[in-house]
Amino acid sequence: MVRVVATGKQGRKRSRRGPAIGVVAAALGMAMLPAVAVPDVAPVAKAEQPQGKVLRVAVTQDIKKLNPFQGTSLVDTQVGRLMYEFLVIPNATDSTPEGALAESWTPSQDGKTWTFKMRKGVQWSDGQPITAKDVEFTYNQIMTNPGAKDANEVAVASFESVKATDPETVEIRTKFVNVAVIGSVGEIPIVPEHVWRDKVAGIKDFKNEQTPVVGSGPYVLSGVESGRSVTLKANDKFWRGRPKVDTLQMVKYENTEAASQALIKGDADLVYNLTPAQYRTLEKTSGIKASAGRNRRFTEIIMHTGAKKADGSTWGTGNPVLADVEFRKALDHAVNRKTLIEKVFGGYAEEATQLIPPVYPDWTFKLSDDKKRNFDIGKANSILDAAGYRKGDGGARLDKQGKPITLRLLSRNDRAEQAQMAEYVKEWFGQLGVTVDHKSIASSQLNDDTTSGNFDLSFSGWSVGPDPDNMLGQQLCKLVGTELGDTNICNPEYDRLFAQQQAELNKDKRKETVQRMQQMLYDNVSAIMLSYDKLLEAYRSDRFTTFVTQPQNGGIINNQSGYWGYYGATPVGETPPAGAPKAAEQTNSDSDSSGLGTGGWAAIIIGAVVVLGGLGLLGARRKRVSADDRE
Amino acid sequence: MTTNQSPRNSPRAVAWTRRRAALGKVWREFAANKSGLFGLAALVVIVLVAVTVPLWLDREVLSVTRATGEILAPPAGDFWLGTDHAGRSVLALTLWGARISLLVGISAAILSVAIGTIVGMLSAHFRGWTAAVLMRVTDFFLVLPALVLAIVLSTMLERGVGTIILAIGVTSWPSTARLVRAQTLTIETRPYIERAHALGGGHMHVLSKHVLPAVLPLVLANTTLAVGSAIISESTLAFLGLGDASTVSWGGMLKSALDTGAVTAGAWWYLLPPGFAIVLIVLAFTLCGRALETVLNPNLRER
Numbered sequence: 008m009v010r011v012v013a014t015g016k017q018g019r020k021r022s023r024r025g026p027a028i029g030v031v032a033a034a035l036g037m038a039m040l041p042a043v044a045v046p047d048v049a050p051v052a053k054a055e056q057p058q059g060k061v062l063r064v065a066v067t068q069d070i071k072k073l074n075p076f077q078g079t080s081l082v083d084t085q086v087g088r089l090m091y092e093f094l095v096i097p098n099a100t101d102s103t104p105e106g107a108l109a110e111s112w113t114p115s116q117d118g119k120t121w122t123f124k125m126r127k128g129v130q131w132s133d134g135q136p137i138t139a140k141d142v143e144f145t146y147n148q149i150m151t152n153p154g155a156k157d158a159n160e161v162a163v164a165s166f167e168s169v170k171a172t173d174p175e176t177v178e179i180r181t182k183f184v185n186v187a188v189i190g191s192v193g194e195i196p197i198v199p200e201h202v203w204r205d206k207v208a209g210i211k212d213f214k215n216e217q218t219p220v221v222g223s224g225p226y227v228l229s230g231v232e233s234g235r236s237v238t239l240k241a242n243d244k245f246w247r248g249r250p251k252v253d254t255l256q257m258v259k260y261e262n263t264e265a266a267s268q269a270l271i272k273g274d275a276d277l278v279y280n281l282t283p284a285q286y287r288t289l290e291k292t293s294g295i296k297a298s299a300g301r302n303r304r305f306t307e308i309i310m311h312t313g314a315k316k317a318d319g320s321t322w323g324t325g326n327p328v329l330a331d332v333e334f335r336k337a338l339d340h341a342v343n344r345k346t347l348i349e350k351v352f353g354g355y356a357e358e359a360t361q362l363i364p365p366v367y368p369d370w371t372f373k374l375s376d377d378k379k380r381n382f383d384i385g386k387a388n389s390i391l392d393a394a395g396y397r398k399g400d401g402g403a404r405l406d407k408q409g410k411p412i413t414l415r416l417l418s419r420n421d422r423a424e425q426a427q428m429a430e431y432v433k434e435w436f437g438q439l440g441v442t443v444d445h446k447s448i449a450s451s452q453l454n455d456d457t458t459s460g461n462f463d464l465s466f467s468g469w470s471v472g473p474d475p476d477n478m479l480g481q482q483l484c485k486l487v488g489t490e491l492g493d494t495n496i497c498n499p500e501y502d503r504l505f506a507q508q509q510a511e512l513n514k515d516k517r518k519e520t521v522q523r524m525q526q527m528l529y530d531n532v533s534a535i536m537l538s539y540d541k542l543l544e545a546y547r548s549d550r551f552t553t554f555v556t557q558p559q560n561g562g563i564i565n566n567q568s569g570y571w572g573y574y575g576a577t578p579v580g581e582t583p584p585a586g587a588p589k590a591a592e593q594t595n596s597d598s599d600s601s602g603l604g605t606g607g608w609a610a611i612i613i614g615a616v617v618v619l620g621g622l623g624l625l626g627a628r629r630k631r632v633s634a635d636d637r638e
Numbered sequence: 639m640t641t642n643q644s645p646r647n648s649p650r651a652v653a654w655t656r657r658r659a660a661l662g663k664v665w666r667e668f669a670a671n672k673s674g675l676f677g678l679a680a681l682v683v684i685v686l687v688a689v690t691v692p693l694w695l696d697r698e699v700l701s702v703t704r705a706t707g708e709i710l711a712p713p714a715g716d717f718w719l720g721t722d723h724a725g726r727s728v729l730a731l732t733l734w735g736a737r738i739s740l741l742v743g744i745s746a747a748i749l750s751v752a753i754g755t756i757v758g759m760l761s762a763h764f765r766g767w768t769a770a771v772l773m774r775v776t777d778f779f780l781v782l783p784a785l786v787l788a789i790v791l792s793t794m795l796e797r798g799v800g801t802i803i804l805a806i807g808v809t810s811w812p813s814t815a816r817l818v819r820a821q822t823l824t825i826e827t828r829p830y831i832e833r834a835h836a837l838g839g840g841h842m843h844v845l846s847k848h849v850l851p852a853v854l855p856l857v858l859a860n861t862t863l864a865v866g867s868a869i870i871s872e873s874t875l876a877f878l879g880l881g882d883a884s885t886v887s888w889g890g891m892l893k894s895a896l897d898t899g900a901v902t903a904g905a906w907w908y909l910l911p912p913g914f915a916i917v918l919i920v921l922a923f924t925l926c927g928r929a930l931e932t933v934l935n936p937n938l939r940e941r
Binding site: 418431 | 701702703704709710723724725793797879880883884894896897898899900901902903904905
């Protein structure tokens with residue numbers, strides 16, 4: 008100690024040298040010793056003394072909005088699903104709508120009125136009965152109160168009125184025939200009128216954090232530590248039966264690396280959004296079971312195709328070559344999805360062709376092999392030659408004005424896999440003579456740039472709901488240049504088909520229309536579709552035997568469009584909760600050898616992954632997130 | 639002296655002889671410093687590698703689409719330091735990464751020292767309100783955490799190497815300014831400065847002909863030290879994801895390693911080379927700078 012306190016020049020020198028070496032040590036330390044990062048996090052997990060059987064979920068996105076009228080990010084809506092029950096919920100098996108607060112529902116003759124019969128004897132966590140009045144109150148807030156629109160405005164867009172005709176019956180009238188009503192209803196959490204009645208004036212700023220929060224889902228909110236953790240307790244009054252986990256804690260970690268280390272050390276019980284490298288290690292770690300779940304999301308590169316906004320105004324500053332479908336085709340031919348999936352996603356993904364992922368087999372796009380655009384640089388080059396894009400000096404591809412083509416490509420700096428994919432894309436497009444100017448930027452900036460049209464190419468991706476209506480609706484002409492617009496392409500014929508599928512009561516005919524719509528998008532190269540990503544997750548198998556996945560066979564635990572994963576969590580030595588669907592045969596045959604090779608899991612583990620997670624992408628796209636998470 | 643006008647003894651030649659002698663003396667003293675020599679040797683090797691690497695290691699090795707290795711394979715055979723997340727050789731990446739680290743480190747250090755020297759000299763030469771204003775500006779930058787300011791700058795400005803250089807350069811000069819100001823103040827009290835003033839030397843003349851040469855040795859030593867911290871700042875910014883994503887840098891490598899889960903995967907070969915490279919290069923600059931400082935600043939010499 009004494010030496011350190013040397014005075015005079017030596018002292019000054021020391022202090023100047025100190026920080027420099029400190030930083031090196033820190034840089035190295037960070038690199039070499041994962042343990043360094045962990046102590047920071049451990050106290051967080053212990054911040055609140057949880058009681059009974061605890062499930063600690065490591066999340067990397069901030070849980071910001073617990074008000075279900077406001078929460079739009081994937082993690083916010085996850086918590087919302089746990090706190091408040093819905094009229095109808097996508098089931099665990101295959102995401103088809105299943106009764107929750109509503110026991111049954113019937114459409115009227117003209118297809119415009121839906122009557123929901125409420126389940127009897129269901130109570131809020133404070134013991135009050137849940138009635139049709141609560142449903143009417145919640146829906147009317149979203150439809151009429153400007154402060155309550157943020158999260159679910161789109162879901163009620165086609166609704167004309169919602170009325171409780173008696174305490175057990177709700178009637179929803181729509182403006183036009185809309186088969187997607189049930190899907191929409193499956194996204195709206197119902198809040199208790201007796202608690203929220205006096206909150207309606209300031210609903211936009213109401214945080215909903217004064218615990219205990221009265222709810223109706225499997226868990227109720229019991230504690231919030233801003234930016235660190237959210238604690239929920241089992242709801243004794245949950246109509247399906249109390250969950251077997253007493254306390255559910257969502258703990259914020261800085262990144263998946265810290266989360267993985269916490270799982271290994273036993274500070275966390277469930278982590279997700281793992282990278283392939285983390286996944287492979289956790290797979291081999293004893294006491295941990297890893298799963299690559301079939302997810303409901305896709306990754307794409309959107310292009311600025313020069314479509315005009317709904318009011319006819321031009322939009323942003325896209326490179327005009329992208330308005331040419333031949334040029335887009337060439338780009339699509341130059342992307343090797345197999346390589347991306349193998350190298351970037353570690354094999355945990357499938358090649359994407361269109362918007363609806365294969366977890367929804369009814370709606371996913373079936374592309375015939377002869378129409379498929381395969382990876383073929385030579386073909387891409389000849390398409391460009393044929394379309395009149397000459398090669399200039401040094402092999403640079405020239406546009407019609409004779410200027411070398413440079414395309415800006417945006418990726419999010421918090422998504423490692425996007426930066427990785429950008430490196431590949433840059434090299435492939437380089438082989439066409441097209442220069443790519445890749446910029447990795449903050450997610451909020453990317454959202455601004457893509458919404459205002461100041462980009463040429465940008466990575467994007469969405470989680471898709473069980474009903475294709477919403478995802479397909481994001482390609483409509485009226486959404487060009489808005490937060491909700493996905494590919495920002497405009498095709499009146501597509502819009503016509505969209506209205507047609509919405510009013511189509513015959514499911515087979517509707518399927519056919521949905522196929523045609525996706526074929527149309529594919530032919531038009533509305534976007535460069537990349538992958539249907541798997542969600543890589545891992546949990547402590549020495550503490551939990553099962554989680555219910557969605558879809559039940561090889562699906563995901565987190566980021567579901569339901570509460571099945573957390574509700575069905577079964578601690579070691581317990582039986583699954585009465586109301587939970589049976590978990591697929593992944594069960595607990597070995598709890599300490601990490602499930603390596605155990606039949607069920609091994610079979611489930613097929614595909615691909617999101618490097619830093621669905622969470623991230625959605626979260627950063629803020630408002631898009633809302634849509635992202637909206638089915 | 640004025641009587642002898644032969645070329646060998648012209649004032650210029652005399653000055654050069656004197657300078658050569660001084661340089662020789664500096665070198666002898668520097669050479670006596672073992673650690674300084676070690677630092678210099680390491681620097682020469684690193685700079686040589688960085689400058690010549692394009693001549694003997696094809697840029698191809700940085701291509702992700704043409705990478706031949708397995709993903710995150712441990713050191714073996716063709717890949718002495720293993721492979722990264724795309725199957726590229728970590729050794730090749732580390733060698734190529736030296737270029738950007740050196741470029742940014744040296745440029746930013748020069749920028750920072752230039753600003754610091756000008757501000758320091760001006761604030762010492764022109765006392766009064768000029769000095770007051772300049773020193774308050776310096777204080778402002780001194781109390782502001784440089785890293786935070788650099789992060790803000792590199793977020794606001796266009797992405798690229800230039801931005802990083804600028805961000806580090808304009809945030810790290812205050813200590814140089816302080817140092818140069820102190821040195822300028824001591825020098826300006828010396829009789830020869832007074833004599834120059836008396837002979838009609840203007841501000842420009844005094845500053846450039848008398849003060850600058852006198853502070854230059856100190857500035858040189860300071861620059862050498864500043865390069866080290868600039869390289870660390872560059873690596874830090876790159877590690878935080880604020881660097882230029884299209885170039886290979888050591889900080890960027892550490893970031894990719896962390897992002898892709900190399901720590902959990904136990905891929906030490908992906909983490910250690912860039913980490914050690916940073917340590918080595920900063921150590922080399924620091925040792926060199928310290929040795930130079932001891933030689934050039936008599937105050938630091940052991941008695």
